[in-house]
Amino acid sequence: MTTYPAAERCPRCGAELRELELSRRGLLWSWTVQRHQPKSPPYEPPAAGFAPFAVGYVELPEGVRVAAVLDVELPTLAIGMPLLLAAGDGVPRAVAA
């Protein structure tokens, strides 16, 4: 049982959990593209202004799929593509592996 972010207790059975550093390399489980600028607040567009961005879930060997912003060329998005995850500033970010 692995969660992200680290949880103190297991959400299924309540047992105590220990922290584990997750692998960085995973595969894209699924994705979408946010085509329209989200409402503000709470969205803060980047300094260069809003551009459509991809989000999805990256499946890691530890048995967890982590939600991440996908910093990849949109036409390259494909389920199963290898990605490298980084913790980012709160929301994990992935680049093509």
Added chain:
Amino acid sequence: MTVLVAGAARTVFGRSAASGRDHAVRAVRAALADAGIGWDRVGAAFGGSDSAGNADTLVAELGLTGLPFVNVKNGCATGGSALVSAVNAIGSGMAEVVLAVGFDKHPAGAFDPRPEDWGLDAAYGRDGLMVTTQFFGIKIQRYLHDHGISAHTLALVAEKAYRNGALTPQAWRRTPLTAAEILDSGLVSDPLTRFMFCSPGEGAAALVLAAPGAAPGAAPGTGRRVRLDSVAVRSRRFGSFEVFSPWIPAGELASVSADAAAAAFEAAGIGPAEVQVAQVQDTEAGAEIMHLAECGFCDHGAQQRLVAEGAFELGGVLPVNTDGGCIANGEPIGASGLRQVVEVVHQLRGTAGERQVPGPPSVGFTHVYGAPGVSACAVLSC
């Protein structure tokens, strides 16, 4: 204990000057008239709204009779939770005639939830992940991949919604659209385009439930009396995929919709094969497709062929979302679950006008689903 639908009514869903509470009062009065009784005969009421106020304050307009009026706040399952509470009130002997009402009025545009309300780090809001359409895009993207379903099939489902909406006087979107226009309407969250999505909206729906003989609308000899055979509400179990999830487990995922549907079928003593008309949550076209399989109406992947064959059209083997669903009616959260039941009541009674399923059908099913992972299903028969 048999629970009868004595009265059922909904308002016109669509942008208007009416408040959510105005919609609610209108729906309740129409449901009472349909049942042939006055407000003073109602022994208990359960109702709710996500963002249009407290349902129990409606007594100021409906009549200060002193009845117990419980507010229900269960997101998209508000209507279903009101319904199950009303059924239990009759079953326990609390009251013989009970009202269930749901209403809402949302501002235009997408819902704008805050991460802290969902237990998420503020960064999920700052970085633009608090958008519900992303969840639907991600979930259907994987589903299309896993089960060989095309985006064109999504467009056909939405096309059906607008076609049925055009036949539903109280629907919001009443202009038919073609699959090509739907595919061409601009991506919102890939692979979903604008016209594949419902919009937050406004409206109300009300049901007057009664023990047999307790209301004229539930009296013997009133033609086709509709029975509420079961209602089941479930929240998510571990391992489901829900909106605003920073992570999900690997492997096969649980489904709260599957849980609620199975519970409703078991309590009613029937299976999906016996259902002759169904209303399932169509937040977007892909949701209708996935929910049909999750509720047990077909195998995963069979939708590709079934949609192409017209299986879910008004004249098909299992008419689905016969009033145009959330896509054509909009999504006033508190009302949708009860709107679905009102539609099934009309279909079973044979009063669905231009959108009447031939027969009329004798067994109907409703399914509603929403954040944070809640589903309500009901079985009705005549």
